[in-house]
Amino acid sequence: MGNCCSLQIGLENFILRGLDSIAGHANYVCKLQQTLPTLSAALQELRAQRNDLQSQVDLAEQRLLRPFEQVQLWLSKAETMITEAEKLIADGPQQMNNLCLGGCGSKNYLSSYKFGKKVAEMLQEIRDHKRDGAFEKVAENQPAASVVVRPEEQPIALESTIQKAWSCIVDKDVGIIGLYGLGGVGKTTLLTKLNNKFSTTPNDFEVVIWALVSKDSDVGKIQDRIGGNLGFPDGSWKNKHVDQKAVDIYRILSNKRFVVLLDDLWERVDLNQVGIPKPRQENGSKLIFTTRSLEVCGEKGAQKKINVECLET
Template sequence: MGGCVSVSISCDQLTKDVCSCLSRNGDYIHGLEENLTALQRALEEIEQRREDLLRKIVSEERRGLQRLSVVQGWVSKVEEIVPRVNELVRMRSVQVQRLCLCGYCSKDLVSSYRYGKRVMKLIEEIELLRSQGNFAVAAERVDAARVEERPTRPMVAMESMLEGAWNRLMEDEIGILGLHGMGGVGKTTLLSHINNRFSRVGGEFDIVIWIVVSKELQIQRIQDEIWEKLRSDNEKWKQKTEDIKASNIYNVLKHKRFVLLLDDIWSKVDLTEVGVPFPSRENGCKIVFTTRLKEICGRMGVDSDMEVRCLSPDDAWDLFSKKVGEITLGSHPEIPTLARTVAKKCRLPLALNVIGETMA
């Protein structure tokens, strides 16, 4: 009739379609206030779980453990979702005011639908995070290199001095050993060989830490280098105060049997300020340092000190002749006499090495 098309829809079908539409979208609008309350409650619960987990992590990290990557990833996801929830909560009053017909409809249906859908999706995301946030283990021990070996010169003519220092250090009653002597006498070389020898001791010590102190004492730099050896997370560390750094270092080192090697000390290094526990017979830890000033040994409270002396004339000649080399020594009749005169007058290993290489 007149080109019109007659469409017949049964009452039952129409009712079914309307109900289907309401079931799909009704919760987004009619359940909006209830869903917002559920969202805030879910956020509070997951934030509480995050805080509990972070407290556990901090406790583990103080013992020298490192948080697992999966744990850090979960914490980051929680931190990322918080501002998204807060954004929706700030819009709550405006969106609720748009509801009408006892909350079954909205004055701005599209806006309310989209808002309600975002609320529901965040609830689902938080629920998924909550199900993934059960960590029996939050941190584990990461084995850094127990001893980082240092490049060293051969111990020509200083072997007996090394044995004497090592044997003294290994005595149970020796916790702090000071090596003193004039510049160039071989203190750093001696300390480097002591460092490397710990790599052959086995598992007797947990970690060996080498720090160059130098003339200008900087407590925070020493703390930073110690922490870098103990841990690898340095971002938040840089923002901490000296006192907090000392506390963190102490709480890690007190659980370890450590060796601390301090090279080139010019003034007293206050171990308490740094955060280093004092060695004792009970904890079995060791500290060795080098200094040009004998009085520093007293200020550091050493259990024993040892003077690193110039080489004897025979040892000086042994070192110097090896540096000069047989070819050079035999290249002219006067060279051996000149070389012996140099070795006799200069018995510092550093100077003998430099002059010998130049003469060669």
């Protein structure tokens, strides 16, 4: 069949020699034997590049990062090209066969010309697209999760306690801060003030999360509050098992410089079960909680314990 094709193509070359407008046509046809395998190889490389990029995008999405639009556009164009190139390659043997059977000027020859042109163009498109797909980064960190500002009353005489707590927050040696005091002394008010201060004071935290942890909240409820803040979708995620939710929360938080503010923590809440990672000095994250009990501060590993006392006025 190789000889048959060579003979046919040789004849066509002879006929077409000197006819510039037709020379291009003959070229597409002559080169089919080379361009088809080259297209197969290029298709394989494009598929590999698409798969690698898609895995990176999947990973980024798991981390709740938003893939760049140009990356998504590249992937969808790659998808279309792959389908088109697969079709051309599948049609290849039939086209080559027709070329061997028909002569120049025959219906088959015209169809082979069209086919050869498509193959050459597709090859060029794939090469260009592969080159355009060299992305350094596939996704950007979501804009620093803006702090959800909570309504606050004008706190009376809390300024000195706020300052004390804030100086612990900026202290890189302190990861866990416990604010303790009797019911009604102003702990929630203080924590609200701190939460809101993150939105007005420059800082390099990536996410600031508030969660109420009162006695009637079970682990699942606390996780839902944290998950909602982290952007986990409402419906499907809430139906997950607590262990799986903990894994999800842990995975996101351990990759971020976070501040978790827990209001009204009590002894039986196991923070590991919730999925909150221990703030480590290297990542500078902070866990700040209020509690009625000094013992809870010790139990939860607070490096700084601040007594919130009754109104100072």
